[in-house]
Amino acid sequence: MKNSLQLPSGYHELLQELKTRIRGAQVRAAFAVTRELVLLYWSIGREISQRFDREDWGGKIVDRLSKDLQAEFPGVEGFSPRSLRYMRTFAEAWPDEPILQQLAAKLPWGHHMVLLDRVKEGETREWYLRAALENGWSRNVLVHMISGQLREREGKALTNFQRELPPRESDLAEQILKDPYNFDFLTVTTAAKEREIENGLLSHLRDLLLELGRGFSFVGSQVPLTVDDRTFYIDLLFYHVRLHRYFVFELKVGDFEPEYAGKLSFYLAAVNRTLRTPVEGPSIGVLLCESRSGPMVEFALENINQPIGVSTYRVTRELPAPIQDELPTVEDLQEVVNKLRTEIETLRREPSNGE
Incomplete structure (x- = not known):
């Protein structure tokens, strides 16, 4: 018809x-x-x-x-x-x-459907469009970046780059860093130590590189630096192929402390002396802490002449084992649900007092 x-x-x-x-x-x-x-x-x-x-x-x-x-x-x-x-x-x-x-x-139609569904503000949609093209994101990666609010986090680290790097390089370096870094792919206990988190990041290196962004190449972890017959170890060392310089990442559990900046400055000086070649720019340091105070970071970086950024990070936390032992399992909860269903069905079948 x-x-x-x-x-x-x-x-x-x-x-x-x-x-x-x-x-x-x-x-x-x-x-x-x-x-x-x-x-x-x-x-x-x-x-x-x-x-x-x-x-x-x-x-x-x-x-x-x-x-x-x-x-x-x-x-x-x-x-x-x-x-x-x-x-x-x-x-x-x-x-x-x-x-x-x-x-x-230039972007596939499936990507546009994601942008239309998930990003309502025009300027933000264009930002993700440009980022997807520049970084070659798949559709799933685009979804991940939008869900993780990449735009809101990019360029939010506290740094001294404006003072310690040439203008063009300082702007690019600031854009590269995020705050906070989203390590939700990593699950650790509430009492996790720095090495546990570091090892977890290494076991998810692909996710870590995706979160750091385009241009980062992994060099190594616990990289030894020998100075005056003493050996020090860098938590995570990366090389950035666009900026042509090393990035030294130091991972800290808990709040930022001023002495962290001094130690990282020392590491940067050592990397510049022992690893850097004449064609590469000065190395950049990144302190990753669970939390930080703006004024404290500002004061700590004020007299440091190495480029350093301070960012926070977040991970998925497990409950401590003693608490986990006290919580019901999925099977326990399912048993309770089944019991309640049985009782409800029984009550439904029973005649009421008025009958």
Whole structure:
């Protein structure tokens, strides 16, 4: 039975125009080139958006349009009512065609669906779009970065970079650091020591490098530095391929203490003397603490002439073993639930006193 929906003026012309446009895109790109597909979806979304604004189309028109396009292009995915609504939202999210051509068209459609679903503010959406392109994030990584609020954390470390690094390098170095670092992939006890957390990070090195960001290359852990016949050990040593310099990470459990900055400054001087080559820039230090006070960090870094940043980190904490032993297991809870269900069913079957 034919749909009795009253079609508005201009609908059939639009349908024919879209059919022609879709066929053209199929010929040019066989629907395989990301850019052509995204540009096609944007153009469809813009047409739908403009018709809705100009001619006051109802929502059921999208359902009818979807049905007609699917009939014309059987087996071709992407023309469901939900997809067409995404296209409309996509076109409205990127009304500036130069930005569409230069940026948005380079990102796969699945990424755009994530951005539309999870990021509502335009400036923030563009930030994640640029970051995804620059870092080559997969769709799952993009979801992870948005969920972890990367934009809110990036560039928030307390540093002395403005004083100790050239302007361009200090800006880039500050953007590289985050606060807090999200190590939620790591589960440790509440009484975890620094080596336990460090070993956990190494066992999740891929996740650690993803959290640190593009450009970091792992050099080693507990890297020995011998000075005046004494050997000291760096917790984590990385090399940044864009800044061409070493990054020395020191991991501390608990609050920031002023003496941590002095010791890290010593490590940086030793790395510059023993590992750095003439073509590399001065090494950068990063103190990772569970918490820190802004004024205390500021005072601690005031007279240090090595570039140092101080950030916090978060991990997933387990309850101590004695408390865990006192808590019911999943099996215990399930047994209680089953018992309650049995009692409820029994009460339901029993006749009431009034019967």
